[in-house]
Amino acid sequence: MAIQTEKDDVSGTATTGHSWDGIRELNTPLPRWWLYTFYGCVIWAIGYTILYPAWPLPGGATQGILGWSSRGQFAQQMQAAAAAQKDTVDRIAAMSLPDIMKDPKLLAYAQAGGAAAFKVNCVQCHGAGAAGGKGYPNLNDDDWLWGGSPEAIYTTLRHGIRYTDDPNTRDSQMPSFGIDGILTPEQIDQVANHVLALSGETADAGKAEAGKQIFAENCAACHGEDGKGNREFGAPNLTDRLWLYGGGIDNIKAQIVKPSMGVMPGWTKRLDDATIKELAIYVHSLGGGEAPVTQ
């Protein structure tokens, strides 16, 4: 057996002996620096795997002698960001809500910071666009159960609603008029028709008229004589077009028979005061915010 070395006539270079459709590959040597670049990469890789986390092992990977980790780097960057924002955050913590809102830079910062905190803490119930859903208030509109001034929103955020861990929480109970037998089904039908009529929607006029008296005796204490609600108790305004648990006679009746009452946690344990202020300002800026109490 013999190994034949072929040489290309034109270039004088040996071929690899491989041939594709009659085209033979020249065995041209690679440039030497190419090889050195490869060695350089190998050395770099060895150094890298010593310095940085690299080799997977059972139960983890080698840590690298620099002690670098992506979590550590993240924590560092967050610290740096917090340090850079410290002055602004301290001012927000020290100032009153109306004063913050008068300073365009602080207002912009609070809105952006509040939006970020909202995305982490609030969207689970209120939705990414704060539009809420059935049982979860829409924060964009101008209908507020417990008040829409920055201070009222701030208080709601701090203490929550029917939040058992905070004695100062916003609290109220609506009796279960149906299952506790306070009102008969007929009376419930009548008062529901009255509530429907309050907001100008089509209702059975006879029942609504009969329900007027029942409303005055059972409901007006919290919802007011005129049905416009009372923010002391978080009692909804029944005369507007917005229904937290759905409009229409059936939804209203269900709410009288066995009311659903929303719960919201207070945030003081989880968020610092500046963040809660930012959240209040952000929610207030969503379009339905009411004028600050102290101007």
Add this chain to the structure above:
Amino acid sequence: MVQIINTLDAPPEVGRESAVPVNKAENRSLYASREAIHPRAAHGRFRRFKWAMVLILLGIYYVAPWLRWTRPGDAPDQAILIDMANRRFYFFFIEIWPQEFYYVAGLLIMAGVGLFLVTSLFGRAWCGYACPQTVWTDLFIWVESKIEGDRNARIRLDAAPWSASKLSKRAIKMLIWLLIAIATGGFWVFYFADAPTLFHELITGQAPSVAYFTIAILTATTFTFAGFMREQVCTYMCPWPRIQGAMLDEESLIVTYNAWRGEPRHSGLKKAEAQGLKAGDCVDCNACVAVCPMGIDIRDGNQLECINCALCIDACDAVMDKIGKPRGLINYTTAGLYAANVAGKNRHWNWRHLIRPRTIIYFTAWAGVGLAMLFTLIHRTQLDVNVVPDRNPLFVTLSDGAIRNGYTVKILNKRQEARTFRLSVHDLPGATMEMVGGAGARGTSFDIPVDADRLKAVKIYVWTSDPAVIAKEHSTFAFKIEELKPKGDAPPESRTYDAIFHGPEREE
């Protein structure tokens, strides 16, 4: 075309072993060292043109960042500045915002098509005269020849054993190379910050670390590429020599050895003529090979290493002058003319070869992009408006049944002075607006002050209880933004932005 050089045709009586050395040197070297190329200094019109290009291009590179251009207000006074931190690009009287990045895209398209045009006209003129790799390599070789001497002296020095004299020559050469490399990287960063300030910061150690890092990288690449890699960058690393194959055609001017005139070559021309041999004009003096920075022989024909620097033309012309033959044995000619001359027709290049469908198309595309950019530049406004509607939620129902939409209105004041704009809502019946941060004021128009050369974004809520609007899933209306009380004679600018007002989804 393959020659078998090692076969089994040994005479049977010797009994030849069929042994092939395993470690035969030919099979062993998988990697080849670069053989240094020491081009001889050329003299002639193309060399002079190349020196002129080196001076002009380096001059532009080193002088441009120091030019001043007074701008009003807080705007920087540097004529050419890429201000990354504030996202602005300044070029004399032009200021580009990131939103206008299409100007940069247009310039890049012009550069690309321009390269196609030049290549189809003059071959790799970019490679030969204008490429930074060529310019800096020229400069480095010039430094080398001043210290170590011309081609022959450098070859001798290369081969000589290490001595104090060789060491000092090499050290001085590399020191000068390094200084040039530092200056190269050093001046690059001046395009990205106020040059005098940055210069002061650089020498006092106050400059940002990214500046030093950039200088270090560009110093290293300049030093290596122009000092040591040289022709290998063009041959192995650069994609353009590969692309140019598709750009050239038989009408492109390329540096060509006119074999039909030069062959057969004889080093002793007179002797050959005396012997009655047929002799071409080439005297095989190898002058064209000695001056070639790419280390090729142009007489082998057009090849991918050739950067068309035309130094071989200078070298050959000098020899032709000496032996009393006409110049142009090596010249700029086209593949078509070469073939015609080979076929015995006496054809010469004239300017009409420049005009052909391919070049007309390239030129039209190039000029079209340029004119379009010029047109938009002249007609561009100093006020831009973008309106981004809230998408989540699309609309909000208010307690009285009204429908409200939210919009972020962005006003771009590109003028170097503070201006006030009146934002108003049109064509939406019953519309009322409120601006976040506007202390609860409501109305159908707001006056919004915008700082000089800044964008201002305001959140606007618009609502209406008009039954005709609420009944529709969406209605079109317009925001109008008008400039109030412009300074000087400039006419007030205004913009109308069409927007959509969303209502509740209606079932059919």
